Amino acid sequence: MREPSMETVSLSPPPQALLERLKDYGQEDAFSLWDELSSEEKDLLVKDIENVDLPRIDRIIRCSFHSQGLPAAAIEPVPESCVSTVEERTMEDREKWWKMGMKAIAEGKLGVLLLSGGQGTRLGSSDPKGCFNIGLPSGKSLFHLQAERILCIQRLAAITANEGAGIVPIQWYIMTSPFTDEATRKYFESHKYFGLEADQVTFFQQGTIPCVSKDGRFIMETPYRVAKSPDGNGGVYTALKSSRLLEDMNSRGIKFVDCYGVDNALVRVADPTFLGFFIDKGVSAAAKVVRKAYPQEKVGVFVRRGKGGPLAVVEYSELDPSLSSAVNQETGRLRFCWSNVCLHMFTVDFLNQVANGLEKDSIYHLAEKKIPSIHGQTVGYKLEQFIFDAFPYTPSTTLFEVVREEEFAPVKNSNGSNFDTPDSAKLLVLRLHTRWVVAAGGFLTHSVPLYATGVEVSPLCSYAGENLESICRGRTFHAPCEISF
DSSP: OOOOOSSOBOOOOOOHHHHHHHHHTTOGGGGTTGGGSBHHHHHHHHHHHHTSOHHHHHHHHHHHHHHHTSOOOOEEOOOGGGEEOTTTOOHHHHHHHHHHHHHHHHTTOEEEEEEOOOBOGGGTOOSBGGGOBOOOTTOOBHHHHHHHHHHHHHHHHHHHTSTTSOOOOOEEEEEEOTTTHHHHHHHHHHTGGGGSOGGGEEEEEOOEEEOBOTTSOBOEEETTEEOEEEOOGGGHHHHHHHTTHHHHHHHHTOOEEEEEETTBTTOOTTOHHHHHHHHHHTOSEEEEEEEOSSTTOOOOEEEEESTTOOEEEEOGGGSOHHHHTOBOTTTOSBSSOEEEEEEEEEEHHHHHHHHHHHHHHOOOEEEEEEEEETTEEEEEEEEEOOGGGGGGGOSOEEEEEOOHHHHOOBOOSOBTBSSSOHHHHHHHHHHHHHHHHHHTTOEEEESSOGGGOOEEEOTTTOSSSTTOHHHHTTOEEEESEEEOO
């Protein structure tokens, strides 16, 4: 039994209309401890319930629970025709796509969308993940590196495609969560937006959704507050629509959106080659992919759902081990080898279509978790959507293979873990940049073995290894160090 508050327990009954609405949706238990609450706590509970869109949440719970029991369409490998592989890409292709992408960027047609709702909990930090410093010589955080890559591309686009007519700012839309929003905004303000204009950076929050028990009832975190959790990185579609940012993109003439997750230290933000490829193919959605390193690697892979169906992503836990290790005899690759690394390109029109489609279907993934509640740790569900839930809504998705060592350095676990740590990401950055410097005619000295160190090239000097000869040729750098202007 809960001890009544030290304040006088108020004996007023719960608001009748609100209680009736809760009963309509089978959620009247939210008021089960009403008589034990103080007046102030009752006000908090009423406000909390009034802020829940009950018809929408009820629809989501019903549709999500119902879809759990439905058989999914059989999965097939992604057809070869849907993938641009590294080996089949010619130098002419790359140059053509780079120029097409640069032209679109110079015309202000590309927006960048960052998924940054997560805290660095697994990294041992309560700060937003983007604030994390992975230990590079420069000490730059993930946010800082990404901002400088945007600065670099803006400048390159002005020089190559705009004939020096001036820099067109790339709009950067950053999705936060209720747990990271204020800290993210303050971090950008205190670092003067890392050299970007304040008005080219827009913050918006993903939604939250009540956590529910196995029978679909709200779990109460306290007697006067429903337990809620963020609605997953796929909440970005609903959040863009509800915060009217899709309208904002349209009004600015943005046609394409480059979307990525914050925890990749090698992400090529606003990649002109990927954008040019996307425009050239005329599709509404595309994803960069890397080859699975080995059959049991814990990554989601792209598949085709049903014969002639859309492309979709299947989590590693959902893929039967026999399928994971099956080999395509013609190519010698795994049949299911294209890993999703959360690097996507969409048209703005498609984002609008997805937001409407996901809202209409109201199907969320049910993640079984232990949820803090008035009864201690309650086993229940968090409801989430994922960024890749968009792909089944397009008839035309194309995949663009990239080299893992050049574009994918995930930062997910604390140092000391077996993989995806700040240290492993830092080494991937240093090794790639060392290769750039040597290719540009530079030399390295080092007091520790070269496999454990390297140099860092500031994004302000080079986006992907270009334009380094004038800085590096004939010069010797002592690793580890940062090479900047």
